[in-house]
Amino acid sequence: MEFQEAKDKFISTWGALGTTWGINKAMAQIHALLFISPDPLSMEDIMEDLGISRGNTSMNLRNLIEWGIVHKVNLQGERKEYFSSEKDVTELARQVAKERSRREIEPSIKVLNEVSKIKSDGTAKTEEFIKKTKELYDLADTANSMLLKMVNQEHNWVTKTVIKLFK
Amino acid sequence: MEFQEAKDKFISTWGALGTTWGINKAMAQIHALLFISPDPLSMEDIMEDLGISRGNTSMNLRNLIEWGIVHKVNLQGERKEYFSSEKDVTELARQVAKERSRREIEPSIKVLNEVSKIKSDGTAKTEEFIKKTKELYDLADTANSMLLKMVNQEHNWVTKTVIKLFK
DNA sequence: ATAAACTTTCATATATTATTGAAAGTTCGA
DNA sequence: TCGAACTTTCAATAATATATGAAAGTTTAT
Numbered sequence: 001m002e003f004q005e006a007k008d009k010f011i012s013t014w015g016a017l018g019t020t021w022g023i024n025k026a027m028a029q030i031h032a033l034l035f036i037s038p039d040p041l042s043m044e045d046i047m048e049d050l051g052i053s054r055g056n057t058s059m060n061l062r063n064l065i066e067w068g069i070v071h072k073v074n075l076q077g078e079r080k081e082y083f084s085s086e087k088d089v090t091e092l093a094r095q096v097a098k099e100r101s102r103r104e105i106e107p108s109i110k111v112l113n114e115v116s117k118i119k120s121d122g123t124a125k126t127e128e129f130i131k132k133t134k135e136l137y138d139l140a141d142t143a144n145s146m147l148l149k150m151v152n153q154e155h156n157w158v159t160k161t162v163i164k165l166f167k
Numbered sequence: 168m169e170f171q172e173a174k175d176k177f178i179s180t181w182g183a184l185g186t187t188w189g190i191n192k193a194m195a196q197i198h199a200l201l202f203i204s205p206d207p208l209s210m211e212d213i214m215e216d217l218g219i220s221r222g223n224t225s226m227n228l229r230n231l232i233e234w235g236i237v238h239k240v241n242l243q244g245e246r247k248e249y250f251s252s253e254k255d256v257t258e259l260a261r262q263v264a265k266e267r268s269r270r271e272i273e274p275s276i277k278v279l280n281e282v283s284k285i286k287s288d289g290t291a292k293t294e295e296f297i298k299k300t301k302e303l304y305d306l307a308d309t310a311n312s313m314l315l316k317m318v319n320q321e322h323n324w325v326t327k328t329v330i331k332l333f334k
Numbered sequence: 335a336t337a338a339a340c341t342t343t344c345a346t347a348t349a350t351t352a353t354t355g356a357a358a359g360t361t362c363g364a
Numbered sequence: 365t366c367g368a369a370c371t372t373t374c375a376a377t378a379a380t381a382t383a384t385g386a387a388a389g390t391t392t393a394t
Contacts, residue, residue, distance in 0.1 A: 003293050006282040010300060013278040020189060020271050024352065038295040043371075053354045058372055079362075079369065089303055093310075104187050111180040115173040126170050128205040133177060136256055143260075191382065210341075220384045225342055246339060246392075 010036065011050070022100055026052050027060040031069060031085060031092065040073040040082035067095045097151045105144050112137040177203065178217070189267060193219055194227040198236060198252060198259065207240040207249035234262045264318045272311050279304040 001009075011032045018028025029050050034041060041049075047057045061083060064070035069092050073082040116133035120126045168176075178199045185195025196217050201208060208216075214224045228250060231237035236259050240249040283300035287293045 001282070001285050003285060003288070003296065006285045006300075007296065009278060010282045010296075013275050017271060017275045020267070022187060026352080036292075036296045036299050038291040054371085055355065055373075056353055059353095062372085081371085089306060100187070104184060108180050108184045111176055115168065115177045118168050118170060118173045121170070124205040125203075129170065129174065129177075129203045132203050132256075133173075139256060193383075221341085222343075222385065223383050226383095229342085248341085 007036065021096060023096065024060070026050070026056050027063055030057065030060050031064055034070055034083060034085035035089070037084070040075070040084035042080050042082050044080070046083070067092075067099070069095060094151045097147055101144055101147055101151075105140065105147075109137065109140050109144060112140060174203065188263060190263065191227070193217070193223050194230055197224065197227050198231055201237055201250060201252035202256070204251070207242065207251035209247050209249050211247075213250070234259075234266065236262060261318045264314055268311055268314055268318075272307070272314075276304065276307050276311060279307060 011029050014032035015025040015029040018031075019025050023031075029052075030046055033046060033049060043054070043057055043061065046052075046061075047054055050057075061070065064085070065072065065083075069087055070083050070085045073084050075082055112133055116130055116137050118126065118130065120130055178196050181199035182192040182196040185198075186192050190198075196219075197213055200213060200216055210221070210224055210228065213219075213228070214221055217224075228237065231252070232239065232250075236254055237250050237252045240251050242249050279300055283297055283304050285293065285297065287297055
């Protein structure tokens, strides 16, 4: 396989994988491109390489920067901004997990907690409802705090401890 | 809060959460409804309660059954089929993880492995590409086998061991 | 073998989400 | 302060994913 073919394949696979994890295609592809590039790239470079519009590139770069995955580089003597992603890929995973916890999981946990507090009228349906939603609340809350602990650990801690446990 | 309000809130929250995890809204809501119902429900019951069409109900019930989360119940003397979900919710989580691994993660890992095998022509870009994709392959492969091990354990093993580690 | 009771399928409609690109905004050097 | 070089915004559009419902299919009792 040629480099160019491998590169295209990698970028499109990464993009497809991203969309199933709450990262849109363009965002994942920009990340993929920067991730394998030895040098920083300009917005122009990225647009051209991926064949996406200026607006799309701009918005998704901003997101990646907000997520701490990509950062701006100013090359000396150049007006243009360049971008690079020298961060470890686990940083991306960490960030994705954090975002999803904050945006989706935590609000849901709050609702579970709320609804599990209705008082029973003694009927089977309310009893069952309270029992099940409580169960779910406990599970979700535990899983979420696990996730956050993992996410906030040093990279190597997770790798060493958890891998040892499973491999 | 009244039971009906809590129920609606729970179902819509569960539906919203599902859509961000690769389960469509109707599928997640059907699961939610069955999950809190003390008795099996018919297709008619489900359609009516959630206000969704017959076709939608049928297709999503079939999916839930395929995933092993919901199953058919034949009540004595009744022609109609009934459905229930008496399984633990961790079974759902397990199933979701399994499906995603099979359908998304594993094919991606295969691609990573392929593309990381191109031979270097000595340029910085091919060197970087090979290095990064190999790194990614190792990470993804390790993470995936961890996931599968967790998923295939008994429910209590995960709960006990992992929670102990983090709590 | 027939028909009533029920379920599934799938072409079409609807809703959701991502992308474009031109206009507005910003920054910087002269 | 001006204007060239560049970036961001956002309304319009395109692409994608979901839902509908009528028709086709299946099962069962007689």
